Amino acid sequence: MIKQFGLIIACVAITSAVNAQKADSTVVVSDVTEEIQYNNDKYKVETNHFFDNxxxxxxxxxxxxxxxxxxxxxxxxxxxxxxxxxxxxxxxxxxxxxxxxxxxxxxxxxxxxxxxxxxxxxxxxxxxxxxxxxxxxxxxxxxxxxxxxxxxxxxxxxxxxxxxxxxxxxxxxxxxxxxxxxxxxxxxxxxxxxxxxxxxxxxxxxxxxxxxxxxxxxxxxxxxxxxxxxxxxxxxxxxxxxxFKPRGWDRSKTIIRTHDRRSELKAMQDKLNDMQAQLAKRKTDSITVIRTIAAASFVVFKIDTWDLTNEARVQLSLFAENIKKADPNVIYIITGYADKGTGSVERNIVLSKNRARVVYECLVNEFGVPKKQLRIDHKGGVDNMFYNDPRMSRAVITKVLEEKE
Missing domain, CATH: 2.40.160.20 (Porin)
Structure with missing residues (x-):
């Protein structure tokens, strides 16, 4: 029974990794909106090309x-x-x-x-x-x-x-x-x-x-x-x-991309809730009750940062609710990772450690997860963990560490 439950958790974690977005961000992109902000500084313009002006x-x-x-x-x-x-x-x-x-x-x-x-x-x-x-x-x-x-x-x-x-x-x-x-x-x-x-x-x-x-x-x-x-x-x-055309210069600009993940997060949460409900109904012949455990969480960071976006905080808030509803004796391990292909060894250690830390602080300080149920670990820079995509290695994975009797 425990083996079956472990396989289900692994499937959920891999599903989250597959859905990670192409751009450096924390969650899957379903709807992307772009806002262009032009720089009003009259001394700054876009660099021209060889055949311009x-x-x-x-x-x-x-x-x-x-x-x-x-x-x-x-x-x-x-x-x-x-x-x-x-x-x-x-x-x-x-x-x-x-x-x-x-x-x-x-x-x-x-x-x-x-x-x-x-x-x-x-x-x-x-x-x-x-x-x-x-x-x-x-x-x-x-x-x-x-x-x-x-x-x-x-x-x-x-x-x-x-x-x-x-x-x-x-x-x-x-x-x-x-x-x-x-x-x-x-x-x-x-x-x-x-x-x-x-x-x-x-x-x-x-x-x-x-x-x-x-x-x-x-x-x-x-x-x-x-x-x-x-x-x-x-x-x-x-x-x-x-x-000759093209002539003149464009003002320097900043493109801001906004990602709307609410609908997909809700669908994922509904699926997790269904799986937890099915697990809760299963009993062995000896009427052994399966403990409810929160499904693993997967959060991706932008390159060379450990800042949590609002989308990531929404995902962690849902994860925190499941932890508090599940068995209070279960311990979860928060493991930070970095992309081995970019940055030095020392920098990747700092990144993975800080990424795990900010997830821990968010779960405890913002969403009230008991400290006794959380452990922190970091792995530094790692090779591509999922689908040969280096962005999937700029992550924090939170999953079950052990069960306390």
Whole structure:
């Protein structure tokens, strides 16, 4: 008779293990509801993927070369057309990178043949008031390009938080590039670039840009050495930026899953009550009465925790009621376990010990189970106990230890 009763208890324990949920939790999932809570912190957004927030831009404007003979030529006579074409990506709302082609041509003044150490980009025309007999300057014009990689910093988002509807964004940048003059005399120089990208939102996909940039190159850039540390290029262009989909950033969020186990717990409790009623009716020929014993309890914990959820407390409250209704001389052993596949040996010992402790305290302090009927044990980390599922090892099992006569 006792053997039959032991088999029934084992079946109940295994049935509870089979029904354990897939996510780290304490009970079976029958109904799952999800609540999404968005973080209102404007400085926190979801991390984007590699193909998110790419853009292309183009602009047209003017540029001026600051070279060897700036004082001899009026500023407005040195303005030449400028073209910008770029492709880039924003990694965060505040940090991005772009690869840009900028160039076309520059204008200025240069020495006549024979006065400079190197050939120059002369147009053959004298600079008014500075050419002809006794003077030595001629007009200068040549084509070039500057291919540069820039790091962008959107200070509007960095200082004031991300806002996809903001009309104006100010993005300083700096970078290094490679300039080439392909007309004779040719020149290939490293460039240092710094500027401010001013963006005005037109819609979700388009921005109007005002790009103000300065570039520093070697004194050899214009083909004439003038004893300077280097030469500069200043440009201002107006253009458009197109932002590819997916664009923008989602606010950071937290997903809360709620599990409703009340109906299944009630069905399990009804089944246990039926089994106990059947056992109570069984008698041997000698009219031996079978003592009523509470069925085993199985509680699962989230990974690396020993916190009891409300669902687990409901299950323990039902278990406590059965203990108090059953034979008061029966002792139950509360055994804590941890998943051997995760965590160190020492950590798993702590987890299994604390899991057994919180179940013991819940049964005694919250539901009034007599201390004399409970014992505590812990096993540390164990291999998968049920169905090769490591989550089933993050558990506390409470079952009969012995019967006191």
């Amino acid at each position: 790419w853009f292309v831009s183009g602009g047209f404007g003017g540029q001026v070369l600051f070279g060897n003979h700036d004082k001899q030529v009026k500023f407005f006579n040195r303005i030449a057309p400028a073209l910008d074409i770029a492709v880039g990506k924003w990694f965060t709302p505040g940090i991005g990178v772009r690869l840009m082609y900028s160039g076309l041509s520059v204008k200025g003044a240069t020495q006549k043949e024979g006065h400079g150490e190197f050939p120059t980009h002369s147009t053959g025309e004298d600079v008014p008031g500075k050419g002809g007999d006794g003077y030595w300057l001629m007009k200068q014009k040549f084509k070039f390009y500057n291919l540069h990689l820039d790091a962008l910093f959107n200070m509007s988002n960095i200082l004031y938080g991300y806002n996809e509807k903001r009309v104006y964004n100010c993005s300083p940048y700096f970078g290094l590039g490679w300039t080439r003059v392909w007309e004779s005399p040719q020149s290939m120089e490293v460039s240092a670039n710094v500027g401010i990208l001013n963006s005005f939102r037109l819609n979700d996909a388009l921005d109007l840009n005002l790009d103000i940039r300065g570039a520093y190159v070697s004194d050899r850039f214009d083909g004439e050495l003038g004893g300077r540390w280097g030469e500069g290029l200043w440009s201002a262009t107006i253009g458009l930026t197109y932002k």
